Amino acid sequence: xxxxxxxxxxxxxxxxxxxxxxxxxxxxxxxxxxxxxxxxxxxxxxxxxxxxxxxxxxxxxxxxxxxxxxxxxxxxxxxxxxxxxxxxxxxxxxxxxxxxxxxxxxxxxxxxxxxxxxxxxxxxxxxxxxxxxxxxxxxxxxxxxxxxxxxxxxxxxxxxxxxxxxxxxxxxxxxxxxxxxxxxxxxxxxxxxxxxxxxxxxxxxxxxxxxxxxxxxxxx
Amino acid sequence: xxxxxxxxxxxxxxxxxxxxxxxxxxxxxxxxxxxxxxxxxxxxxxxxxxxxxxxxxxxxxxxxxxxxxxxxxxxxxxxxxxxxxxxxxxxxxxxxxxxxxxxxxxxxxxxxxxxxxxxxxxxxxxxxxxxxxxxxxxxxxxxxxxxxxxxxxxxxxxxxxxxxxxxxxxxxxxxxxxxxxxxxxxxxxxxxxxxxxxxxxxxxxxxxxxxxxxxxxxxx
Numbered sequence: 001x002x003x004x005x006x007x008x009x010x011x012x013x014x015x016x017x018x019x020x021x022x023x024x025x026x027x028x029x030x031x032x033x034x035x036x037x038x039x040x041x042x043x044x045x046x047x048x049x050x051x052x053x054x055x056x057x058x059x060x061x062x063x064x065x066x067x068x069x070x071x072x073x074x075x076x077x078x079x080x081x082x083x084x085x086x087x088x089x090x091x092x093x094x095x096x097x098x099x100x101x102x103x104x105x106x107x108x109x110x111x112x113x114x115x116x117x118x119x120x121x122x123x124x125x126x127x128x129x130x131x132x133x134x135x136x137x138x139x140x141x142x143x144x145x146x147x148x149x150x151x152x153x154x155x156x157x158x159x160x161x162x163x164x165x166x167x168x169x170x171x172x173x174x175x176x177x178x179x180x181x182x183x184x185x186x187x188x189x190x191x192x193x194x195x196x197x198x199x200x201x202x203x204x205x206x207x208x209x210x211x212x213x214x215x216x217x218x219x220x
Numbered sequence: 221x222x223x224x225x226x227x228x229x230x231x232x233x234x235x236x237x238x239x240x241x242x243x244x245x246x247x248x249x250x251x252x253x254x255x256x257x258x259x260x261x262x263x264x265x266x267x268x269x270x271x272x273x274x275x276x277x278x279x280x281x282x283x284x285x286x287x288x289x290x291x292x293x294x295x296x297x298x299x300x301x302x303x304x305x306x307x308x309x310x311x312x313x314x315x316x317x318x319x320x321x322x323x324x325x326x327x328x329x330x331x332x333x334x335x336x337x338x339x340x341x342x343x344x345x346x347x348x349x350x351x352x353x354x355x356x357x358x359x360x361x362x363x364x365x366x367x368x369x370x371x372x373x374x375x376x377x378x379x380x381x382x383x384x385x386x387x388x389x390x391x392x393x394x395x396x397x398x399x400x401x402x403x404x405x406x407x408x409x410x411x412x413x414x415x416x417x418x419x420x421x422x423x424x425x426x427x428x429x430x431x432x433x434x435x436x437x438x439x440x
Contacts, residue, residue, distance in 0.1 A: 048360070107438075132360050138416060139356035140268070145417045153418055164437075174439050180419075181409075181428055182437045188412040189404035195415060196358060197365045198373055199400075208401055216436030217384075217402045218327075219394050 035061040036068060037082035044079060045129030049137035049144070054078070076144055079134060080151045086130075087152075090121040101159040107167040108210055111160075115186060115206035122194045122201060135195060157183060185213035255281040256288060257302035264299060265349030269357035269364070274298070296364055299354060300371045306350075307372075310341040321379040327387040328430055334380075335406060335426035342414045342421060355415060377403060405433035 039060035043052040054075055058065040072078045088098035094117035096102065102110045121127055138145035157180070164179035173182070186209040193199045259280035263272040274295055278285040292298045308318035314337035316322065322330045341347055358365035377400070384399035393402070406429040413419045 135416070136356045136359035139359065140352050142417065149416060149418050153416065157418075171439055173437050177432065177437045178428070181425070182432055184409035184412065184419075185405045185429070185432055185437070188408040189401075191416070192404065192408040192411045196355070196369060196373065196411070197362065198369050198377075199404075205401070208398070209405070212397065212402055212405060212436075213432070214436050214438040216432075216434050217393050217397045217405070218434040219391055 032061070032063050032067060033071070034085075036063060036071075036078060037085050040075070040078045040082045041086065041130040044133040049079075049133050049141075052079075076147055079130075080147060083131070083134065083152055086127060087121065087156075090124065090127065091117070094120060099155075099159065101163045103163060103166055105170070107163070107172045108214055110163060111186060111210045112203075112207050114160075115190065115210065116203045118190060119201045119203060119206055122190070157187065160187065182213070186210050252281070252283050252287060253291070254305075256283060256291075256298060257305050260295070260298045260302045261306065261350040264353040269295075269299075269353050269361075272299075296367055299350075300367060303351070303354065303372055306347060307341065307376075310344065310347065311337070314340060319375075319379065321383040323383060323386055325390070327383070327392045328434060330383060331380075331406060331430045332423075332427050335410065335430065336423045338410060339421045339423060339426055342410070352415075377407065380407065402433070406430050 036057060039057045040052070043056050043060060047056075052075055054065050054068050057075065057078060058068050061068075068078065072081070091098040096114070096117060102113055104110055122131075134144075134148065138148045160183035161179045164173055164177070164182055167173040168175055168177070168179070173179075186206065189209055190201065190206060193201055193205075199205075256277060259277045260272070263276050263280060267276075272295055274285050274288050277295065277298060278288050281288075288298065292301070311318040316334070316337060322333055324330055342351075354364075354368065358368045380403035381399045384393055384397070384402055387393040388395055388397070388399070393399075406426065409429050410421065410426060413421055413425075419425075
């Protein structure tokens with residue numbers, strides 16, 4: 001999934017990198033865009049969502065605030081795109097392809113691979129503070145929470161849905177299972193441990209979740 | 221589980237109701253205690269955790285702030301106990317016994333009963349706003365988050381652990397399952413949908429989680 005879209009507030013993609021105003025301007029835009037993302041993430045990590053402002057982001061990024069308003073309509077939009085960018089980078093760093101779910105034919109292995117990479121991302125200090133700030137605000141701020149879900153969380157969950165559907169097609173998952181609920185058996189425990197600090201995160205833990213979810217905990 | 225403890229900051233119980241200073245004073249204390257709980261919950265729902273103060277709680281409750289400091293050492297302590305009290309009331313309203321997990325011998329039925337009651341509690345407006353405010357603060361405030369887990373969440377999760385162990389003893393759950401992880405398959409999805417508003421809550425949903433967790437989603 002990639003786009004040269006010039007509609008920077010579109011849900012799933014950061015502003016286009018190839019702009020009509022030529023290569024030099026385009027490189028400058030790209031640099032500004034990343035400086036703005038970094039500034040937005042740093043600000044929310046440091047002072048929280050409520051005290052983050054477009055002015056503050058512009059000043060940290062060394063750009064005029066009109067540059068920000070040219071591309072985004074609100075601080076929520078900047079932040080959501082900064083997170084999309086961060087998580088695409090994390091995905092690439094883990095050896096995956098952003099917005100693609102591996103399908104080796106072995107469902108358990110594919111789920112474990114993605115969940116291990118997610119654990120690594122959640123434990124990455126670069127990700128930790130800004131993500132917590134945004135998630136906390138989403139808990140009490142319904143509008144932001146819904147944007148967070150629509151633009152960031154749900155598109156990622158839909159990748160699991162796709163993988164579970166393909167496992168249903170190949171007969172590895174029961175046909176009567178609702179994939180949108182089933183994915184929560186392994187995704188939600190990881191999310192809760194991270195959000196609420198209710199237990200340690202490790203690769204062994206997510207592997208166990210996958211095994212339990214696939215085979216059930218009941219005696220046979 | 222019940223206690224006449226005179227150490228009101230103990231993790232699991234509100235201040236004792238039978239105090240050495242006699243029945244009239246004890247009734248007054250009881251009234252004050254509930255007024256303080258209500259004020260604490262109302263304050264955090266209205267202005268958030270950070271702007272909630274002992275002074276503000278005292279003023280809303282119509283008591284002197286020394287009355288609060290006599291029983292609790294911080295606003296976090298007051299709030300955590302107010303939540304314990306609220307969730308005990310919810311438990312009783314749902315026909316259960318606080319701090320006891322039903323054990324009818326039918327694990328699926330018992331889990332579904334408790335999760336349905338939890339859905340009802342989470343959808344109760346009395347519970348919604350203060351719980352969100354506390355949960356949001358716990359996401360970004362590690363110290364509060366850890367108290368929230370230690371005093372509120374983990375004692376509740378341990379009730380599931382106990383029930384799953386008894387199901388292992390009776391041969392309904394595989395002996396090699398770790399109950400502390402297994403419970404997350406049905407508890408965490410509910411928590412995530414509530415915290416992140418990532419999907420609707422209903423009795424049918426939690427019933428489905430229990431069925432998937434017990435029997436697995438893989439084809440046999």
